[in-house]
Amino acid sequence: MSVTLQLNNLHKRFGGLVAVKDVSFTLSPGEVVGLLGPNGSGKTTVMNMISGALPCDGGRVTVGAKDITRMKPHRVAKHGVARTFQLVRPLPTLTVGENVMLSLAFGHKRYWGRQARDLAEEKLAFVGLEGRGDEEVSNLNYIDQKRMEMARALASEPEILLLDEWLAGLNPSELKIGIDLVRHLQGQGMTVLLVEHIMEAVRALCSRCIVMRTGEVIADGPSEEVLSQPAVIKAYLGDDHA
Ligand SMILES: Nc1ncnc2c1ncn2[C@@H]1O[C@H](COP(=O)(O)OP(=O)(O)OP(=O)(O)O)[C@@H](O)[C@H]1O
Ligand SMILES: [Mg+2]
Numbered sequence: 642m643s644v645t646l647q648l649n650n651l652h653k654r655f656g657g658l659v660a661v662k663d664v665s666f667t668l669s670p671g672e673v674v675g676l677l678g679p680n681g682s683g684k685t686t687v688m689n690m691i692s693g694a695l696p697c698d699g700g701r702v703t704v705g706a707k708d709i710t711r712m713k714p715h716r717v718a719k720h721g722v723a724r725t726f727q728l729v730r731p732l733p734t735l736t737v738g739e740n741v742m743l744s745l746a747f748g749h750k751r752y753w754g755r756q757a758r759d760l761a762e763e764k765l766a767f768v769g770l771e772g773r774g775d776e777e778v779s780n781l782n783y784i785d786q787k788r789m790e791m792a793r794a795l796a797s798e799p800e801i802l803l804l805d806e807w808l809a810g811l812n813p814s815e816l817k818i819g820i821d822l823v824r825h826l827q828g829q830g831m832t833v834l835l836v837e838h839i840m841e842a843v844r845a846l847c848s849r850c851i852v853m854r855t856g857e858v859i860a861d862g863p864s865e866e867v868l869s870q871p872a873v874i875k876a877y878l879g880d881d882h883a
Contacts, residue, residue, distance in 0.1 A: 643830075644705035644800055646691070646834070647666075647704075648664055648665055648687070648701075649665050649703075650664070651663070651664040651665070651700035651701075652664075652698045652699035652700050653686050653697055654698050660683050661686050661687055661690070661697075664683070664853070665858070666851055668801070668834060670800075670830070671831070671832055672833075672849065673831075673833040673835060673847050674847055674849045674851060675837060675850040675851070676835065676850075677836075677873075678852055678854055679877055683855070685836065686856075687853075688834070688836060690702065691709075692803060693712050693713050693714040694714055696711070704722060707720055709722070715747045718744075719747075721799050721801055722799055722800075722802075723794040723797045724803035725787075725791060725793075726790065726805060727806050731778045731789060732778070733778050736776060737789055738765065738774025738775060740778060740793060741761040741764055741774070741793050742758065744793045744794070744797050745757045745760055761796065764792040767795065768795070769822070783811070784819075787807060799831070800831070801833075802831055802833045803833075804823070804833060804835050804836065804837070806836055806838065807819070807835075808823075808842045809837075809839065820846060823842075823846055824846060835847060843864065847864050848864055850863075850868060852873050852876065859873065860873050
């Protein structure tokens with residue numbers, strides 16, 4: 642464990658819209674960094690390009706010495722990068738455990754059968770879903786769906802975890818549980834890029850924040866400093882989440 646995630650001049654266009662423009666930053670091993678910005682500022686698009694879900698139009702993504710820019714998602718996972726999705730999308734015909742095992746099959750190492758089942762159980766226990774692997778996904782309430790989504794991401798045994806509003810929609814007590822879970826990962830040395838609108842979570846978890854506005858990075862530095870910058874406050878004005 643201990644790889645750096647580096648983005649160099651990432652660029653993405655959707656037709657005439659420049660969604661991400663010259664985005665560059667580096668995450669050091671073990672850093673938990675907030676990626677903030679108003680709705681539509683390009684945060685999810687950045688995550689999609691890192692994880693291989695979307696091809697970039699320019700720029701480079703490297704993990705350690707490895708260039709992962711043109712890799713498909715399953716190969717990115719093999720290089721130790723995993724993500725959760727802003728919209729949780731479990732495979733509804735599979736059980737909770739099977740949803741997690743599916744990720745295991747595509748991770749760093751491949752696991753099958755008994756070993757995969759045990760590892761899936763281990764990840765489910767870690768996120769608070771101990772012994773619930775045989776349940777139908779449709780039985781899960783919202784926080785448990787979020788937990789399963791996290792277990793799926795962890796199943797590939799990542800070193801770098803991209804969380805896209807993983808804490809969104811939780812009630813206050815669930816939010817505490819969610820923050821504790823991320824903190825636990827932080828304690829294990831996980832590198833985390835946390836896209837989040839909930840400032841309580843950002844302040845609790847991130848010592849550093851990167852702020853985007855209309856596709857560009859407008860601030861990057863220690864959280865307290867960044868969050869008090871006039872340009873950052875202005876970027877959020879008028880936004881629902883400000
Ligand atoms: N697949 C797509 N096709 C066309 N436009 C897209 C696509 N994905 C995103 N966009 C546009 O790109 C811009 C950035 O979107 P993105 O989802 O990255 O923002 P975001 O910062 O994640 O916002 P939010 O906080 O609402 O999740 C937006 O204007 C969005 O409408
Ligand atoms: Mg988004």
